[in-house]
Amino acid sequence: xxxxxxxxxxxxxxxxxxxxxxxxxxxxxxxxxxxxxxxxxxxxxxxxxxxxxxxxxxxxxxxxxxxxxxxxxxxxxxxxxxxxxxxxxxxxxxxxxxxxxxxxxxxxxxxxxxxxxxxxxxxxxxxxxxxxxxxxxxxxxxxxxxxxxxxxxxxxxxxxxxxxxxxxxxxxxxxxxxxxxxxxxxxxxxxxxxxxxxxxxxxxxxxxxxxxxxxxxxxxxxxxxxxxxxxxxxxxxxxxxxxxxxxxxxxxxxxxxxxxxxxxxxxxxxxxxxxxxxxxxxxxxxxxxxxxxxxxxxxxxxxxxxxxxxxxxxxxxxxxxxxxxxxxxxxxxxxxxxxxxxxxxxxxxxxxxxxxxxxxxxxxxxxxxxxxxxxxxxxxxxxxxxxxxxxxxxxxxxxxx
Amino acid sequence: xxxxxxxxxxxxxxxxxxxxxxxxxxxxxxxxxxxxxxxxxxxxxxxxxxxxxxxxxxxxxxxxxxxxxxxxxxxxxxxxxxxxxxxxxxxxxxxxxxxxxxxxxxxxxxxxxxxxxxxxxxxxxxxxxxxxxxxxxxxxxxxxxxxxxxxxxxxxxxxxxxxxxxxxxxxxxxxxxxxxxxxxxxxxxxxxxxxxxxxxxxxxxxxxxxxxxxxxxxxxxxxxxxxxxxxxxxxxxxxxxxxxxxxxxxxxxxxxxxxxxxxxxxxxxxxxxxxxxxxxxxxxxxxxxxxxxxxxxxxxxxxxxxxxxxxxxxxxxxxxxxxxxxxxxxxxxxxxxxxxxxxxxxxxxxxxxxxxxxxxxxxxxxxxxxxxxxxxxxxxxxxxxxxxxxxxxxxxxxxxx
Numbered sequence: 128x129x130x131x132x133x134x135x136x137x138x139x140x141x142x143x144x145x146x147x148x149x150x151x152x153x154x155x156x157x158x159x160x161x162x163x164x165x166x167x168x169x170x171x172x173x174x175x176x177x178x179x180x181x182x183x184x185x186x187x188x189x190x191x192x193x194x195x196x197x198x199x200x201x202x203x204x205x206x207x208x209x210x211x212x213x214x215x216x217x218x219x220x221x222x223x224x225x226x227x228x229x230x231x232x233x234x235x236x237x238x239x240x241x242x243x244x245x246x247x248x249x250x251x252x253x254x255x256x257x258x259x260x261x262x263x264x265x266x267x268x269x270x271x272x273x274x275x276x277x278x279x280x281x282x283x284x285x286x287x288x289x290x291x292x293x294x295x296x297x298x299x300x301x302x303x304x305x306x307x308x309x310x311x312x313x314x315x316x317x318x319x320x321x322x323x324x325x326x327x328x329x330x331x332x333x334x335x336x337x338x339x340x341x342x343x344x345x346x347x348x349x350x351x352x353x354x355x356x357x358x359x360x361x362x363x364x365x366x367x368x369x370x371x372x373x374x375x376x377x378x379x380x381x382x383x384x385x386x387x388x389x390x391x392x393x394x395x396x397x398x399x400x401x402x403x404x405x406x407x408x409x410x411x412x413x414x415x416x417x418x419x420x421x422x423x424x425x426x427x428x429x430x431x432x433x434x435x436x437x438x439x440x441x442x443x444x445x446x447x448x449x450x451x452x453x454x455x456x457x458x459x460x461x462x463x464x465x466x467x468x469x470x471x472x473x474x475x476x477x478x479x480x481x482x483x484x485x486x487x488x489x490x491x492x493x494x495x496x497x498x499x500x501x502x503x504x505x506x507x508x509x510x511x512x513x514x515x516x517x518x519x520x521x522x523x524x525x526x527x528x
Numbered sequence: 529x530x531x532x533x534x535x536x537x538x539x540x541x542x543x544x545x546x547x548x549x550x551x552x553x554x555x556x557x558x559x560x561x562x563x564x565x566x567x568x569x570x571x572x573x574x575x576x577x578x579x580x581x582x583x584x585x586x587x588x589x590x591x592x593x594x595x596x597x598x599x600x601x602x603x604x605x606x607x608x609x610x611x612x613x614x615x616x617x618x619x620x621x622x623x624x625x626x627x628x629x630x631x632x633x634x635x636x637x638x639x640x641x642x643x644x645x646x647x648x649x650x651x652x653x654x655x656x657x658x659x660x661x662x663x664x665x666x667x668x669x670x671x672x673x674x675x676x677x678x679x680x681x682x683x684x685x686x687x688x689x690x691x692x693x694x695x696x697x698x699x700x701x702x703x704x705x706x707x708x709x710x711x712x713x714x715x716x717x718x719x720x721x722x723x724x725x726x727x728x729x730x731x732x733x734x735x736x737x738x739x740x741x742x743x744x745x746x747x748x749x750x751x752x753x754x755x756x757x758x759x760x761x762x763x764x765x766x767x768x769x770x771x772x773x774x775x776x777x778x779x780x781x782x783x784x785x786x787x788x789x790x791x792x793x794x795x796x797x798x799x800x801x802x803x804x805x806x807x808x809x810x811x812x813x814x815x816x817x818x819x820x821x822x823x824x825x826x827x828x829x830x831x832x833x834x835x836x837x838x839x840x841x842x843x844x845x846x847x848x849x850x851x852x853x854x855x856x857x858x859x860x861x862x863x864x865x866x867x868x869x870x871x872x873x874x875x876x877x878x879x880x881x882x883x884x885x886x887x888x889x890x891x892x893x894x895x896x897x898x899x900x901x902x903x904x905x906x907x908x909x910x911x912x913x914x915x916x917x918x919x920x921x922x923x924x925x926x927x928x929x
Contacts (some may be wrong), residue, residue, distance in 0.1 A: 139573045148577045155573040163568065163801065164561055171747055172540045172556040175878060176549045184748055211796025213770035214615060221658055241782060246771035246796065249784040253769030257622055257659065266782060340797065346572055347585055347800035368654030369614035370647035379883050381642060381667060383650040395612025395647065396741065399748035400564065401801050477576060482780050 129419035134493040137411045138344070145503045147478045150318060150456045150489025153344030153408070162407035163400060171399075178399070187406075188397045192352060192389070194409045195339065198417065199316060200326035201354045207389045208339075208405075209397055212317060212351040214367070215336040217250045218392060219353060220284060221366030223311040223334055224254075224262070226359060227281035231309060234281035235261045238310070242269040242289040247315055251284060269294060273304060280310040287325070288318035288454030291481050293428075293446040295323070295454055299330040306331065317341060320352075322424070322455035322491075324417040327354055334359075342455065342491060343412075345405035353392050360388040369394035411493060423492035425450035428457050431488065431500050435459060438508040445485055458487045469521035470510045476503045530820035535894040538812045539745070546904045548879045551719060551857045551890025554745030554809070563808035564801055572800075579800070588807075589798045593753055593790070595810045596740065599818065600717060601727035602755045608790045609740075609806075610798055613718060613752040615768070616737040618651045619793060620754060621685060622767030624712040624735055625655075625663070627760060628682035632710060635682035636662045639711070643670040643690040648716055652685060670695060674705060681711040688726070689719035689855030692882050694829075694847040696724070696855055700731040707732065718742060721753075723825070723856035723892075725818040728755055735760075743856070743892060744813075746806035754793050761789040770795035812894055824893035826851035829858050832889065832901050836860060839909040846886055859888045870922035871911045877904045 139155040140146060146154060170182040179185045192206035199206075209215075220237070227234055237251055248264065255262040267275045269289060276283060283305045287296050298314055305312045314335040319325050321342030327335050335354040339345035355363055365385060370376045371393040374384040385391035429450055435442055442459040461467055461484060468480040478488040490500070510516055540556040541547060547555060571583040580586045593607035600607075610616075621638070628635055638652055649665065656663040668676045670690060677684060684706045688697050699715060706713045715736040720726050722743030728736050736755040740746035756764055766786060771777045772794040775785040786792035830851055836843055843860040862868055862885060869881040879889040891901070911917055 139569075141574045141576070144576070146576060152572075152577045152579075154576060155568060160565055160568045163564055167556060167561045167564065167747070167805070168540075171553075173542045175542070175545070175547060175555060176553045176880065177873070177878070178553075178748060210611065210615065211770070213796035214611065214768065217768060225658075244771075245774070245780050245782060248782055249769045249771055249774060252784045253765075253767045256765065257626075257655075257767045260660070338797070346568070347579060348797045348802075350799075351796070364654075364657065366654045366658045367615065367618060368650045369612070370645075370650055373646070373650060377883065379646050381646060381649055383653045395614035395752070396739070396749045398751075398799055398802050400805055401749070401799050404568070404801055472578070477578070479577065482778065 129414065129416050131423065131492055131496065134411055134415065135496070138494045140494065143475045145476045145499045147476065147488040147490065147495070147503060149491035150341050151479055152340055152347060153342060153491070154494060156344055156408045156411055158410060159346065159404045159407040163403050166400060166403040184397070184399045187399065187402045188393060191402055191406055191409065195320065195343070195352050196354070198325070198412060199320050199335065199354070200328050202328060202357065205357060205360065205389055206352050206354045207392050208350045208352050208402060209393055210351055212336060212338040213246045213250050215351045215353045216247045216315065217254055218365060218367045219313045219334040219336050220251055220254055220282065222363040223282040223313055225364050226362060227311050234279060235263060236279045237262060237264050237282050237284055238272070238275055238280045239264060239266055239284045240269040240272050241266050242291060242294065243284070243286050244290050244315065244317060247284060247286065269296070272296065273301060276301070276304045276308050276310060278308055280305070280308060282311045282313060284313045286315035286317060288322065290318055291445070291485055291487070292458055293454040293456040295452050298332065302330050302332055318454050318456065321412070324421055332356060339405050343405070344408040346401065346408070349401055349405050350398055355389055355392060365391050367394050371395060371397070415493070420492050424455040424490055427490040427492065427495065427497065427500055428453060428455065430497060431457050431490065431504065434501065434504040435507065438504060439511045441511060455491065456487060456489045458485045460484050461486065463516055465524065466516040466521040467510060470516040471507060473521070474506045474510070476506050530816050532824065532893055532897065535812055535816065536897070539895045541895065544876045546877045546900045548877065548889040548891065548896070548904060550892035551723070551742050552880055553741055553748055554743060554892070555895060557745055557809045557812055559811060560747065560805045560808040564804045567801060567804040585798070585800050588800065588803045589794060592803055592807055592810065596721065596744070596753050597755070599726070599813060600721050600736065600755070601729050603729060603758065606758060606761065606790055607753050607755045608793050609751045609753050609803060610794055611752055613737060613739040614647045614651050616752045616754045617648045617716065618655055619766060619768045620714045620735040620737050621652055621655055621683065623764040624683040624714055626765050627763060628712050635680060636664060637680045638663060638665050638683050638685055639673070639676055639681045640665060640667055640685045641670040641673050642667050643692060643695065644685070644687050645691045645716065645718060648685060648687065670697070673697065674702060677702070677705045677709050677711065679709055681706070681709060683712045683714060685714045687716035687718060689723065691719055692846070692886055692888070693859050694855040694857040696853050699733065703731050703733055719855050719857065722813070725822055733757060740806050744806070745809040747802065747809070750802055750806050751799055756790055756793060766792050768795050772796060816894070821893050825856040825891055828891040828893065828896060828898065828901055829854060829856065831898060832858055832891065832905065835902065835905040836908065839905060840912045842912060856892065857888060857890045859886045861885050862887065864917055866925065867917040867922040868911060871917040872908060875907045875911070877907050
């Protein structure tokens, strides 16, 4: 049984804050500051260039990849860290299209849905324009994805948990349908890794990508990860073919030869400081059972929904009511959503706003419990009852994340 | 006049080390540790998601881009930080090819040289394979580049300073010739930024990219930069079209619309911890005149060459003898180069080895002076005179960086 009292004590939480935005940026793990300091002073400072060997820096992207892999059902040696999620989406899509072309050159559809995170769609757009050979990005409603998988589809590119609503795709069923239709699958786990149990191998996913600054608490701009199914790892050609993905990076050959397996998905020099922070953050997961996380996450979300619906009737639930169909987040709609979220933040309840009208709350069992949920709804109800959101300062738009 | 006593005091140098490898990884700036700690504790810890606005994180890639820009002759608003150098090479090349195709769809040659850093060539290879429309990467000898620029060339992709020999390309002359031939230019400044004066605007360069962990001392895996000439900035289409390059990232539109100018070269979420370390590192340049750096760098390199040639006759100079034709590094060749470098490192003189037979030394005036050069040659001469490199432990190959 996971000890959530213990995990809660591993994170810094500012006084007066109820943090329901760990789905955007996880809080600071208390051990991360010292870990990064030690990396900087003892390794960068003392070892200098020798840190790449003596400090194990060169091996870090694979070592931490394996740590992330354990949370998403990926076998050892199938996940590597690096770059940003957008870059990893591009890399996965370019590789998947190459495999799809080799199997059936006629297919030209990349299937995604209108609930996918826009950056994934933008990266696909950029790749399609560059390739300039008739690929189309077909966007359907999230509920229409299954029906849209047919023999025209080269690759499905889906985010498992809808960033706005928390609606969960059935990864296993959709992957099975895609494979039956002869398509490859890419799963974006941005809102899955550390949020819900994921079983990439069991679902037979072809490619997966994700970020580590949300539920994995790696810090702002923490590196992304990519998974390639073992059956593809030596066939996939990395369009982003950088030296650290080369079979022998330090031979300095003039021609590229892809490294073995997942190594070829490495590109440039890895971000060692950021990886040190992430490494510390992942310690929090060492004694955690994802089944316990899932159970508590559903309970927290259910409690939040019940309380908000009972006390804030003007807010409309935008997330699935059934916890099994939902990630670890809940959204409500309101025309004044932006101002409501600003009023909440002013009172210390931090969630976020997603245009045009959603207020979104993440529930992260590692450091959030029932008391937080009840306190948050107390404040939300007061804001709604007394229209405390109806002030000019809460309606002024800035950069929102 | 630059005060190099003062800059030297800004860096940590381990006892007993003479560090001639700042061209691979710059040393730890003393202020960087506290800067990163403060970012983590005061901003990530206390502001949480609000750091993106309150902490100015979202603006950091542009703000630091301007700081780097001042060292490379780039006007404000033309440089942005992010990703790795390999990714930025890909992005610049994809954009340059798009502009070249719009001007003259028939051209299919990407011209580079055999002295370019392999990762740049690998990234070009990957892009060419993906595009699959007849592009070829033409590699010529570094000395034959000027002659090879003709009307078949779409883009020249060159690293200003040869990573092995330090040989310097004439950026202004080659850019002029490329433009006269109707080609676009990409300059990799990996061994230029912070090493030699660079005048991107004066040279009329089209695109430039570089890393910040060498002469700019940003730390292992510090973020890269990209420059786009103002005349192209609103025309270039970023193949890597991520949400932070979107005109309105937080509108969450389903379609990509490139942001204004250099903003469109942003891709994913920026690495905030790494940028904090780099920001601290760049403080060292505040009162530095690049002309002083250049003068001292040439003097240090000249001294090193003279001393080594006088005292180690079995080593063959691989770098240009004329300081004006050289970056801030010197290489010598020897069949036992690998073992010689290991013997040097064992004695505290840190340079690096580049296959097949080069030992390479970087001279970084901010923290290296004449005494270091003389001491390093004393040790090198002793190693050569007494064949101290001729031991099994120095010949065993590991991962070399």
